[in-house]
Amino acid sequence: MPKRIFYGLSALLLSAVQPALAQQFESPGSRLLATGGASTIEGSGGGGIVPWATLSSYADEGEWGATVQMTEVQVDDFSLSVQGASFNWNNRVEISYARQQFDLETIGGELEQSIWGVKARLSGDLVYGVMPQVSAGIQHKSNQTFALPQAVGATDDSSMDYYVSAAKAWLAGPFSRTWVANVTLRNTEANQLGLLGFGGDKENSREWVGEASVAVFLDRYWAVGVEYRQKPDLLSFAKEDDWKDIFVAYFPSKHVSLVGAYADLGSIAGLASQTGWYLSVQASF
Amino acid sequence: MKIWVSAALLLLGSMMSGAIQAQSSELYQQLGERSGIETIVEEMLLGVADDERIAHYFADVDILRLHKLISEQVCNVSGGPCEYTGESMAVSHNNLGINNADFNALVEHLIAAMEQENVPVSAQNELLALLAPMHQDIVE
Ligand code: HEM
Numbered sequence: 001m002p003k004r005i006f007y008g009l010s011a012l013l014l015s016a017v018q019p020a021l022a023q024q025f026e027s028p029g030s031r032l033l034a035t036g037g038a039s040t041i042e043g044s045g046g047g048g049i050v051p052w053a054t055l056s057s058y059a060d061e062g063e064w065g066a067t068v069q070m071t072e073v074q075v076d077d078f079s080l081s082v083q084g085a086s087f088n089w090n091n092r093v094e095i096s097y098a099r100q101q102f103d104l105e106t107i108g109g110e111l112e113q114s115i116w117g118v119k120a121r122l123s124g125d126l127v128y129g130v131m132p133q134v135s136a137g138i139q140h141k142s143n144q145t146f147a148l149p150q151a152v153g154a155t156d157d158s159s160m161d162y163y164v165s166a167a168k169a170w171l172a173g174p175f176s177r178t179w180v181a182n183v184t185l186r187n188t189e190a191n192q193l194g195l196l197g198f199g200g201d202k203e204n205s206r207e208w209v210g211e212a213s214v215a216v217f218l219d220r221y222w223a224v225g226v227e228y229r230q231k232p233d234l235l236s237f238a239k240e241d242d243w244k245d246i247f248v249a250y251f252p253s254k255h256v257s258l259v260g261a262y263a264d265l266g267s268i269a270g271l272a273s274q275t276g277w278y279l280s281v282q283a284s285f
Numbered sequence: 286m287k288i289w290v291s292a293a294l295l296l297l298g299s300m301m302s303g304a305i306q307a308q309s310s311e312l313y314q315q316l317g318e319r320s321g322i323e324t325i326v327e328e329m330l331l332g333v334a335d336d337e338r339i340a341h342y343f344a345d346v347d348i349l350r351l352h353k354l355i356s357e358q359v360c361n362v363s364g365g366p367c368e369y370t371g372e373s374m375a376v377s378h379n380n381l382g383i384n385n386a387d388f389n390a391l392v393e394h395l396i397a398a399m400e401q402e403n404v405p406v407s408a409q410n411e412l413l414a415l416l417a418p419m420h421q422d423i424v425e
Pocket of ligand 1: 339342343346347351354355358370371372373377378381383387388389416417419420423
């Protein structure tokens with residue numbers, strides 16, 4: 001793990017866990033523990049790789065909240081670092097920002113992009129009522145290292161993803177445990193999230209992809225789950241695979257969440273079966 | 286033949302309702318029966334009284350009466366031998382202006398009380414699932 005990440009993570013953890021420091025921040029909002037979820041690698045509130053219909057932080061009606069996050073993904077030949085922040089107003093609108101650095105450890109070089117996101121809760125509630133919580137969002141992505149993506153066939157250095165998500169929690173689902181499910185439908189033309197640019201020489205069109213997550217809470221603080229994310233495949237130089245992961249999430253308090261996962265990212269830039277770990281820490285205020 | 290089918294159905298039906306009853310009174314037991322429930326509700330109300338987000342709602346409320354009524358209700362929904370003698374949720378919370386955040390605040394104190402009393406997570410979840418539908422009558 002690079003040094004800056006290590007220091008960053010430790011500082012984040014300390015500031016979030018230390019009660020004395022934590023009390024300096026506003027009370028973290030009235031939504032129930034764990035409904036703030038985690039931060040995705042694209043900045044939006046959600047699971048790890050799938051944006052959820054839930055909005056980041058614990059802000060409820062009449063409140064606002066914010067989060068900061070750091071995420072590290074390490075697979076066989078690549079590593080991804082993400083730093084992000086988000087803001088939630090009234091549990092109605094979420095604004096997020098994330099920066100990604102993707103290290104091509106075997107091939108050499110680094111790819112970077114930044115992502116602004118907006119998500120709005122349209123209807124329903126994650127916990128109460130029979131209807132799921134439904135949200136819609138936009139992610140505006142811009143790649144800052146377009147030379148390589150362009151060389152392998154990408155047509156644009158920036159683009160938008162549009163998505164709609166529905167999420168529901170069952171307080172006492174199977175085994176009298178609380179279960180949460182989320183499905184997301186995304187319209188995109190991003191290659192490997194946008195790290196390899198947008199549009200492609202194989203196909204230059206937007207696609208609808210499906211994404212889903214299911215999690216079960218073992219108790220009030222620990223959850224385990226799986227995520228699946230379909231991906232487009234627009235570049236002819238290398239096949240792009242769907243992503244999946246199995247995760248463990250820990251919510252010791254409303255101020256912090258930790259997610260560890262085992263991820264299978266398939267083939268990336270011609271290097272097959274990239275698997276490895278994922279670690280994410282989020283502080284919320 | 287027909288008689289056998291209906292007999293089988295009857296038997297199945299009685300087994301199933303037996304199972305459901307056994308399950309809900311199991312919840313009642315896991316909550317610690319009447320005295321356990323009264324302790325949980327007391328702890329919840331103490332938490333509420335200490336919580337500046339929602340304490341003001343209860344400023345002029347007869348807390349002993351409220352404690353008795355919520356205990357009755359929890360006992361009743363969890364399958365215990367109690368009758369709920371209060372008003373409906375819609376009537377008693379009408380015009381109080383309770384929002385989602387207020388509701389969650391009270392649920393947090395209920396969860397904290399159940400954790401304090403070592404109620405198993407499964408029983409906590411079952412009680413919460415029985416109370417959650419009241420959200421629509423309580424929150425405006
Ligand atoms: C599932 C959640 C809840 C349950 C089961 C519940 C249950 C009850 C019961 C049984 C009563 C007595 C009814 C009667 O007077 O006959 C009551 C009254 C009351 N509740 Fe709730 N309640 C819930 C949520 C809330 C919340 C979230 C608040 C405010 C933050 C609240 C504030 C009050 C107040 C102020 C009264 C007294 C009303 C009066 O006497 O005028 N309740 N509740």
